[in-house]
Amino acid sequence: MLHKLINHNFLFTISSILVFASCSPARFVKPLDKGQTAVTVNIGGPLIDYSGTTIPVPLSSVAVGHGYTKDVTGFAGLHTTALLFGVLQADIGVVKELVKQKKLVPGISVSPVANIMFDKWDHRFSFFPQVDAHAYWNYLKKPHYAYVGLSNWFDLHNKLDNGEPQNYHWMPIIELGNTFVKRKWNYTLELKYIAPNRRNISIVDYAGIGNPDTNTGTGQRGAIGFYIGVTRKF
Numbered sequence: 001m002l003h004k005l006i007n008h009n010f011l012f013t014i015s016s017i018l019v020f021a022s023c024s025p026a027r028f029v030k031p032l033d034k035g036q037t038a039v040t041v042n043i044g045g046p047l048i049d050y051s052g053t054t055i056p057v058p059l060s061s062v063a064v065g066h067g068y069t070k071d072v073t074g075f076a077g078l079h080t081t082a083l084l085f086g087v088l089q090a091d092i093g094v095v096k097e098l099v100k101q102k103k104l105v106p107g108i109s110v111s112p113v114a115n116i117m118f119d120k121w122d123h124r125f126s127f128f129p130q131v132d133a134h135a136y137w138n139y140l141k142k143p144h145y146a147y148v149g150l151s152n153w154f155d156l157h158n159k160l161d162n163g164e165p166q167n168y169h170w171m172p173i174i175e176l177g178n179t180f181v182k183r184k185w186n187y188t189l190e191l192k193y194i195a196p197n198r199r200n201i202s203i204v205d206y207a208g209i210g211n212p213d214t215n216t217g218t219g220q221r222g223a224i225g226f227y228i229g230v231t232r233k234f
Contacts, residue, residue: 028065029134041061044225075095079091126157144178173192176192196221209222
């Protein structure tokens with residue numbers, strides 16, 4: 001798979017995958033305890049059709065978060081797979097709890113995030129603002145929790161990397177996940193539906209929903225992604 005990605009129009013392929021894939025699961029759905037620090041490692045990505053087989057793109061990232069108050073956590077992340085290809089991609093943000101869970105009424109959190117990308121070949125800098133919102137439910141008498149969310153990426157560029165017009169400045173991402181909470185460790189599984197408002201870019205054949213557009217030759221709508229996260233709390 002990596003050989004195929006490297007062969008043609010390398011930088012456009014990699015940057016397209018990184019932006020369209022959103023690269024990582026939700027960093028922190030719930031704020032950490034005040035004074036608590038956590039390191040989280042994630043792997044996963046959108047499903048693509050490769051040589052007749054559907055496989056996930058193995059994107060990886062690492063992030064560090066710290067609970068500044070009981071309802072506010074700050075975090076910063078680095079996308080390690082992108083770094084291997086000479087693209088520095090990082091994110092910095094906060095998660096704020098707006099509503100605490102009350103029985104079946106979910107807790108609500110919001111998370112503004114700044115995403116930056118810089119490639120070493122063309123020395124290009126890109127900035128992508130992001131705003132996430134999540135609803136989460138703790139298990140009865142258990143610390144584990146399930147969540148659903150909407151992540152919103154915004155592309156401020158007028159043109160794509162290949163010079164074509166940018167027609168999609170908003171990229172919504174629907175998220176469904178579950179976090180298993182232990183005393184020192186958390187384990188997260190997350191499913192994403194990425195960019196349901198657009199047909200897939202032609203350079204990568206993502207596994208989305210619906211039938212390909214026979215008029216334009218573009219693929220299914222959006223992309224399905226699967227992610228795994230492991231967090232160590234201190």
